[in-house]
Amino acid sequence: MIKLTLPVDEKMVRTLKVGDEISLNGRLVTGRDAVHAWLAKEKPQEIRDLLQNTMIYHCGPVVKKKGDSWEFVAAGPTTSIREEPYQSTIMKEYGLRGVIGKGGMGKNTLKTLQKIGAVYLHAIGGLATLIAESVVGVHTVIKLEEFGTPEALWVIDVKDFLTIVTMDSHGNSLHDTIFEKSNKRKQELLKKPFTL
Amino acid sequence: MPITKSFQDEALQAALLELIRQTSTQLPHDVIKAITMAKKAEKEGSTASQVLDAILRNIERAREKVTPICQDTGTNIYYVSLPIGMSMRRVEKAIREATREATRKAYLRPNAVDPLTGKNSGDNTGIMAPFITFVEWEKPAIEVRLMLKGGGCENVSIQYSLPDTSLKAGRDLDGVYKTVLDAVVKAQGRGCAPGILGIGIGGDRSSGMLLAKQQLFRKVDDENENPLLATLESRLLKDINSLGIGPMGFGGKTTALAVKIGVAHRLPASYFVSISYMCWADRRKTMHYTPEMVTYD
Numbered sequence: 360m361i362k363l364t365l366p367v368d369e370k371m372v373r374t375l376k377v378g379d380e381i382s383l384n385g386r387l388v389t390g391r392d393a394v395h396a397w398l399a400k401e402k403p404q405e406i407r408d409l410l411q412n413t414m415i416y417h418c419g420p421v422v423k424k425k426g427d428s429w430e431f432v433a434a435g436p437t438t439s440i441r442e443e444p445y446q447s448t449i450m451k452e453y454g455l456r457g458v459i460g461k462g463g464m465g466k467n468t469l470k471t472l473q474k475i476g477a478v479y480l481h482a483i484g485g486l487a488t489l490i491a492e493s494v495v496g497v498h499t500v501i502k503l504e505e506f507g508t509p510e511a512l513w514v515i516d517v518k519d520f521l522t523i524v525t526m527d528s529h530g531n532s533l534h535d536t537i538f539e540k541s542n543k544r545k546q547e548l549l550k551k552p553f554t555l
Numbered sequence: 556m557p558i559t560k561s562f563q564d565e566a567l568q569a570a571l572l573e574l575i576r577q578t579s580t581q582l583p584h585d586v587i588k589a590i591t592m593a594k595k596a597e598k599e600g601s602t603a604s605q606v607l608d609a610i611l612r613n614i615e616r617a618r619e620k621v622t623p624i625c626q627d628t629g630t631n632i633y634y635v636s637l638p639i640g641m642s643m644r645r646v647e648k649a650i651r652e653a654t655r656e657a658t659r660k661a662y663l664r665p666n667a668v669d670p671l672t673g674k675n676s677g678d679n680t681g682i683m684a685p686f687i688t689f690v691e692w693e694k695p696a697i698e699v700r701l702m703l704k705g706g707g708c709e710n711v712s713i714q715y716s717l718p719d720t721s722l723k724a725g726r727d728l729d730g731v732y733k734t735v736l737d738a739v740v741k742a743q744g745r746g747c748a749p750g751i752l753g754i755g756i757g758g759d760r761s762s763g764m765l766l767a768k769q770q771l772f773r774k775v776d777d778e779n780e781n782p783l784l785a786t787l788e789s790r791l792l793k794d795i796n797s798l799g800i801g802p803m804g805f806g807g808k809t810t811a812l813a814v815k816i817g818v819a820h821r822l823p824a825s826y827f828v829s830i831s832y833m834c835w836a837d838r839r840k841t842m843h844y845t846p847e848m849v850t851y852d
Contacts, residue, residue, distance in 0.1 A: 380602060380605065420626065421622075421623065421626050423661075432622055433622055433623050433664075435626050435627070438710070461707070461803070462744065462745040462804075481803065483606055483609055483803055484625075484707060484747035484803060484834070485625040485627075485747050485834060485836040486613045487613070487622070487623055487625050488613050488620060488622050488623075488624070489609060489613040489616060491622075492616065507675070509664070523602060525805070533805065534743065537743065537801075537805070537806055540799050540806075541743070541798040541799055542740050544797060544798050545736050548736060548794050548797070549733060549736065553728060553790075554728075554729070555786050555790070
């Protein structure tokens with residue numbers, strides 16, 4: 360298990376390889392469909408410092424308000440591929456060092472990870488309660504009124520958030536490897552006709 | 556006095572709220588057992604083993620804290636058996652009220668979106684939401700089966716029309732076998748593997764998928780009453796688990812926890828294979844309700 364603390368620099372990110380298990384710490388932001396469209400189209404200036412050298416987590420959390428502060432109740436990853444049209448632009452524009460989500464992403468994102476020095480970290484789908492527990496602080500929330508709770512940009516501090524590197528900055532994707540292997544095995548199984 | 560006179564709407568609604576709470580926050584024992592066995596099968600310290608371990612811890616914590624196992628509390632699918640003379644509309648109203656209350660209590664995330672306006676209804680009710688199927692039965696009790704099916708696994712569910720030339724899949728069990736392997740390879744880990752496959756052979760496009768989803772109510776470790784289907788299920792499970800996709804698609808020995816197959820008569824012209832993928836967070840529960848006693852399983 361590699362302990363990774365955000366913000367992180369390019370040099371550190373480039374040492375990470377597909378298959379590495381990462382315990383993620385520090386400050387990151389959440390964002391799904393509405394946030395990605397906003398960042399790509401309107402290029403807001405006020406949040407550039409927040410995004411530089413950190414990562415964006417594809418997550419629409421369930422949250423609870425406690426006095427003046429917020430608490431994460433359920434916060435598993437959402438499917439990342441929906442953000443493929445925006446992800447490369449956003450990573451380059453804001454200097455992000457990575458993306459956290461589930462299911463992996465496409466060729467454009469993989470190329471950008473390689474080009475700028477960033478990684479795709481896969482969180483465990485459905486791990487809503489455990490991941491919410493690793494969110495130790497909610498720093499602030501942006502666009503809450505306009506986008507609603509799941510779609511807002513939450514700035515959070517995490518501790519020991521378990522993820523796996525499935526796409527690295529060297530052009531490798533675990534998703535491609537597993538697809539090829541499983542597809543090859545499928546072809547083998549289909550060689551002879553199935554009978555009971 | 557007809558038996559249905561003794562059913563009180565408020566009591567039924569309270570019992571339904573409890574059904575939703577248990578379904579969203581507690582995974583069935585047979586599913587937990589299957590995930591535990593899958594973890595034992597993986598090498599200790601491997602990524603697959605650690606992922607399954609985290610999943611088991613998450614299930615435990617959700618139960619303790621009474622929070623949703625997964626933040627996507629999914630499509631709410633109900634199958635209801637009613638005693639003779641019981642009003643469907645009364646029960647539907649109770650289900651809708653319980654759904655609103657469960658959303659207020661955060662057992663359910665607001666998940667019903669109008670596809671035209673993009674507006675979320677905010678309480679999980681809407682057109683065909685929740686989705687309810689009613690049947691009548693002889694018993695003087697109401698049985699409500701509830702399944703919460705997340706969007707990630709619903710998105711990788713698929714229907715094939717045989718023959719499928721690209722797969723060289725004909726209208727026989729060999730064709731069925733080919734489509735199932737194809738579906739699992741296409742899904743990879745995206746349905747939140749290890750999943751459970753509900754399969755419907757035959758029917759039409761809608762009854763076939765309904766049949767496939769109904770299979771998901773079966774216990775993971777039950778055995779199909781039809782010996783031919785039982786053999787097909789175990790052969791498919793074994794071969795799927797040789798694909799190496801593993802938990803979350805990270806690689807490993809367990810890609811599926813179970814395969815459950817049902818059949819329906821088809822038209823001579825049609826041969827559908829409908830495959831409903833259920834994520835590891837297989838949230839389902841059955842409530843048996845009489846005015847005297849309520850049980851959950």
